[in-house]
Amino acid sequence: MLRPLVVRGHEVTVWLSRYGKARDPYSIDGIGVVPLASRLDFGAAIRHADVVISQYENVPAAAALARGYGIPFVGVAHNPAPIIFKNLAAASCALVVYNSLHLQAEADAQFAEHPQWVRPAASIVVRPPVFTEDYATVPGDRITLVNCNPAKGARVFWELARRLPGHHFLAVEGAYGQQIKGDLPNVEWISQVPGGRMRDEVYARTRVLLMPSAVESWGRVAVEALASGIPVIANPTPGLAEALADGGIFCEASDVDAWEATIRTLDNPAEWQAASGRARQRSKELDPTEDLARWVEAIEAL
Structure with a gap:
């Protein structure tokens, strides 16, 4: 949201309020960033x-x-x-x-x-603005969850991986919350991925994105996935229902059988292509x- 202000010629500075690794001020996308540790x-x-x-x-x-x-x-x-x-x-x-x-x-x-x-x-x-060119890629073959904490639906994810041993799953560690890490041979766990690398390290490997979140006021990860035509299966929170609209597939988070059935349906290439087309259309609508x-x-x- 700050980038277009810079484009318009405004000077924009972000002051961080929590300690991180950085100590000295730096710039990103033309925006000045002042770490708390700088003591300014x-x-x-x-x-x-x-x-x-x-x-x-x-x-x-x-x-x-x-x-x-x-x-x-x-x-x-x-x-x-x-x-x-x-x-x-x-x-x-x-x-x-x-x-x-x-x-x-x-x-x-x-x-x-x-x-x-x-x-x-x-x-x-x-x-939340998602620029298609920042995220669009060729989808991969994984069933993916980003942020493996309970509120994001980690238990649903691991149960689906257990039920579908012939499918490849990708678990992306989140930046916050207790991470639930299982041990299944069909699940690959990767560390937290910075936003600028999500396209190449996550979406380029993802065939279906899962969002069994308990609460989402919007669902940015889902919208990022739409840019590549990746079908998103989501819990119909008000935010996800608004963000995905007709471009998403909805299952109640408590109904794991429905999630499993939906994944099996998307194994059909024609069903996946149809869902992918709806995802791309929704991505265009969210310009x-x-x-x-x-x-x-x-x-x-x-």
Whole structure:
């Protein structure tokens, strides 16, 4: 979402709020990044900003600093937890950006339920942008799960691998959550893959993507897979149902028999091709150009 702001000529800097490996400031896609370990003074730097954007647990502190300097504050919401909306209500947001229509509707319901909360001055929906050229590849032969923690459906994944010993599975370690690592000969486990290498190391090896997630406010991995025409089998959370629409195949996460039957159906080349075609069509429908133009226009209006 920040890349098109750079293209428009704006100076964009991201200040990290958690410790990582980096200590010195660096640049990616024209965006300056300041690690927490650099010990640079965010409070002093923010006074020179024209707009402050933040999300998650950083909203209260960032919004307070922005408010103190009279700078417009923008909150980004991509999580349905009530605390997200409560923090945004207290932040005096000039703009809130939701990652889906269903999350915007959930926010409306939360604000209606808590009339003491201050509604944001304005809001827009910007679906997590996936540029087809960054992810499109020739699908492989694996049945893949990205992030093997319980909330992402790891137990469903391992049960399917056990039931389908003749199929090749790929388990991609996630960046967060307890990872469930089994020991089956038809499952290959790989370490966490940076976003810039997902196309070549994950999607180029994937024939079917599994998303038995308990909660997804959108489902970016699913949309990335669509770019290559990879059929996605998903639990119909509000986010995944909105993101995939007719381009996905839906099974309740609790119904492992349905997941197994669907995978066996996709073993038929004609069925796989039909599902792949629907995935590609949905990928085209999710072109981020209009969303990002609306986002840039909203930021520049502040």
